[in-house]
């Protein structure tokens with residue numbers, strides 16, 4: 001199948017490369033020419049485990065190519081995936097400008113029937129709006145080309161994106177009518193359905209809602225345990241034991257019950273916000289979603305205040321981890337971006353280290369920090385170590401060594417990865433979340 005993927009970011013690039021790996025003929029399109037130039041050289045602009053090898057292999061096999069010119073990609077294409085970003089506007093609604101531009105561009109240049117698939121996370125009703133834009137453009141062109149608008153939301157996790165794409169729990173496809181498009185979608189995913197991965201067919205509106213519902217639910221689970229962390233601090237409970245006691249119940253499950261400084265990243269904050277905006281727009285109350293957002297904000301601020309209160313004046317602090325989670329260089333809505341300016345404003349000196357995200361962070365961190373070459377440099381002679389991202393290499397740290405090289409003894413564990421007793425035994429003071 002000839003496929004075009006528009007937007008070669010975290011979702012688009014992984015999807016494009018995986019479609020190629022599954023045997024399709026793929027063209028990746030991006031307006032960012034520097035990104036396209038890198039991709040043509042077989043260099044991934046993002047960090048994602050396994051992606052580099054897969055990218056090179058499929059370029060060498062001639063199954064994938066890249067261009068900044070959509071007009072060269074479209075003529076041969078049967079299915080176009082739009083995977084452009086849908087970031088939050090000031091009022092929390094999703095910014096859909098890129099999605100609409102892509103829809104219009106496809107309608108402008110399509111030379112034969114095409115399936116237009118929205119892979120971006122978009123609010124319910126966006127498919128219909130794309131349909132209107134496409135219809136208008138085709139009428140203007142006096143074209144009898146047919147374009148089917150389909151929703152196929154993406155559920156991959158950064159850091160596990162290749163696995164999630166090649167081994168999806170389910171593939172959600174929403175379409176209203178368009179039997180011919182259904183056949184093409186079936187063909188695209190046949191290499192996966194053949195191995196037992198299910199496609200869930202549903203109305204386009206349902207598919208659009210499923211994605212937000214899933215992220216809203218997971219974010220809610222995180223906010224739920226974070227809400228309880230404060231209760232634990234006030235009463236002497238231990239949030240890890242609460243999470244274990246809840247998570248071993250089959251009906252609840254252990255995942256997303258890890259208390260910490262709250263969720264960040266490019267998806268949960270934005271999708272929760274978009275649901276809040278949708279609630280306002282439709283007049284349908286979504287109080288659990290509002291609470292999820294408020295708790296997340298509160299949890300972050302609460303921990304930051306705790307850090308600022310505990311630090312001595314003019315402290316030197318070493319920050320471990322900058323990306324919003326491990327196994328990615330994605331810095332969007334990372335706690336580090338909020339905490340660093342607060343530390344600097346309070347007069348502290350900040351040294352930072354992240355195994356992968358330093359380059360991305362350099363363009364985003366506000367204020368003067370020292371970019372350390374390794375994790376120990378960041379905390380040598382520091383008054384405090386602040387762990388913000390639970391990269392594996394921070395987990396295995398020798399706590400006695402940490403105590404030896406630090407000047408002070410405060411260890412802020414923003415992800416609750418250390419054992420408080422072990423930390424205290426090493427002579428350090430433990431500051432976790434929901435543990436007293």
Ligand SMILES: NC(=O)c1ccc[n+]([C@@H]2O[C@H](COP(=O)([O-])OP(=O)(O)OC[C@H]3O[C@@H](n4cnc5c(N)ncnc54)[C@H](O)[C@@H]3O)[C@@H](O)[C@H]2O)c1
Nearest residue numbers: 007008009010011030031032083084085086098120121154
């Ligand atoms: N990142 C994730 O983990 C994830 C997971 C599931 C779903 N999603 C959703 O997928 C969508 C894309 O997210 P992302 O993280 O990959 O975004 P991203 O910012 O990494 O990538 C978007 C890409 O689109 C390109 N682009 C923008 N406008 C364009 C245009 N008109 N033509 C061609 N290219 C254009 C940008 O240059 C960029 O490379 C979002 O809706 C997001 O919510 C993301």
